[in-house]
Amino acid sequence: MKYYAADVVFPIVGPAIKKGVVAMDDQGVVQGVYNPGEIDDQLIETFKGALIPGFVNTHCHIELSHMVGQLPQHTGLPAFLSAVINERGKHEASLEKAMEEADKTMYKNGIQAVGDHVNSAVSAKVKENSPITYHTFVEVMAVNKDDVATRVDNAKEIEFHFDYKHSSITPHAPYSCSKYLFKTLKKAVSEDNIISIHNQESDEENKLFRYKKGEFLDFFKKMNMNVEDFRAQARNSLQSFLPYIPTKNKLILVHNTYTSIKDLDFVDRMGRKVYFCFCPKANLYIENRVPKIDNFMLGGHEIVIGTDSLASNDTLDILEELKVIHQEFPELDFNETIKWATLNGAKALNLEHELGSLEVGKKPGLVLLEGMDTFKLTPNVKVRRIR
Ligand SMILES: [Zn+2]
Incomplete structure (x- = not known):
């Protein structure tokens, strides 16, 4: 299992989560989406920006x-x-x-x-x-x-x-x-x-x-x-x-x-x-x-x-x-x-x-919007595939 966190996670279904965490298995299937503090910090890879599904x-x-x-x-x-x-x-x-x-x-x-x-x-x-x-x-x-x-x-x-x-x-x-x-x-x-x-x-x-x-x-x-x-x-x-x-x-x-x-x-x-x-x-x-x-x-x-x-x-x-x-x-x-x-x-x-969304059981890909630390999309934001 891999855990990914960012300044904000957009699961698409449900509200955006500040400092949220996404868990994915080896196949890229979502196993959970968590609030900060729910997962041991040492297990988490943390990114600057926003995490979204593909x-x-x-x-x-x-x-x-x-x-x-x-x-x-x-x-x-x-x-x-x-x-x-x-x-x-x-x-x-x-x-x-x-x-x-x-x-x-x-x-x-x-x-x-x-x-x-x-x-x-x-x-x-x-x-x-x-x-x-x-x-x-x-x-x-x-x-x-x-x-x-x-x-x-x-x-x-x-x-x-x-x-x-x-x-x-x-x-x-x-x-x-x-x-x-x-x-x-x-x-x-x-x-x-x-x-x-x-x-x-x-x-x-x-x-x-x-x-x-x-x-x-x-x-x-x-x-x-x-x-x-x-x-x-x-x-x-x-x-x-x-x-x-x-x-x-x-x-x-x-x-x-x-x-x-x-x-x-x-x-x-x-x-x-x-x-x-x-x-x-x-x-x-x-x-x-x-x-x-x-x-x-x-x-x-x-x-x-x-x-x-x-x-x-x-x-x-x-x-x-x-x-x-x-x-x-x-x-x-x-x-x-x-x-x-x-x-x-x-x-x-x-x-x-x-x-289409970060929901348990889906394999939606995981994408980072670098430079997006608020809920505003600015021209400087860049896309980077994580999974
Ligand atoms: Zn056309």
Whole structure:
């Protein structure tokens, strides 16, 4: 048994403990969390800072890891997507190595689990050999009715390469999926298939759904995508596609940068549980804007955190995402946001029985936030993996 103490311990479940102690066995399974004085001092290894369970990165695309620094910033989403599609094939020789490095970096940065989107099986080997638990989301996209059946079959074939307990098929984004694809998926997936869909990352998406106008039409033209059948919906994208998502499946909506209070009311009225995933650094990279996180908090919505990919971020580091959030919303309480970055993410990915909090029987990893001696997250805080 090993005992670890720090200025403050955040078990996530229950209040933070000043000078708390965490006991872990040789396998890294938590055996107890104690108040100061309950364990003999001589047995304890003491650190300066805060101890937390490993982070959960709820949204990533590890297969874009070779694109770090390749794409211009602040172009807006449609131009960014065009650039990804044009550039991603050019550097493929470095992809394998880039994915391995990304995986190692994430582990070093204290990340214990990742919700990872893919369009192929290239990341299967890296994930199999990793200490990180991955949930792989195989993306499907199709705007033409004729493509739907083949694309769904293809996604199922890709999913076969990943751990069947930790993989699912998911629509990519409202603008890349037709109504017919949503309807087909509703029938094609079982209730335990977690869905994770990009949502309102750009206001152009709302413009497309409301008026069938804007930059997405140019994007479709460039990509030779036929959207003749698509009709303006006179409401935002979220309100248009949500009714087609099966109600019993877990649902993660990613980005939500242009989600309005009306949209949130709509979600509430549908009475379904949604995890809202924020990737603020990627939003700043692409759209130079962050979501109105305070609106989501007012409504008591479940929040989780992701890094998105190295195509739109310079790091895969959940601590850095939290720093941006605290900078943009200084009134936020770290006791709240640390839950988004750990236990909430574990719940969204069906991993809450194994990780996300320092609770007896879980194997959540153990991470030190160096330089954090109060309950405030400052820019100087650094992450260090202990277990
Ligand atoms: Zn993404």
